[in-house]
Amino acid sequence: MRFLYDILAWYEVQKQRAMEGQSLVEYGLILALVALVVIGALTLLGGNINNLLTNIANTLGGGG
Incomplete structure (x- = not known):
């Protein structure tokens, strides 16, 4: 009976490890x-963001 319990306990541990690994892969x-998405957005909007920050700096008097 102890042998059967050990097998079931081992199986549960293995199942838990597999689930933890799966979660880690999903988060990755x-x-x-x-x-x-962030890199794509910055690539597409990079020029606009640069112009906006330049205009703000010029308005505040820090542009030159």
């Missing part, structure tokens, strides 16, 4: 997707 994929 989400982080990579967010990074790609």
Whole structure:
């Protein structure tokens, strides 16, 4: 009976490890997707953001 309990306990531990690994991979994929979106947004809007910050700096008197 003890042998059966040990097998079931081992199986539960393995299942828990697999679930933790799966969660870690999912978080990694989400982080990579967010990074790609941010990089894409900065690439597309980079010039506009630069112009906006330049205008703000010039308005505040720090442009030259």
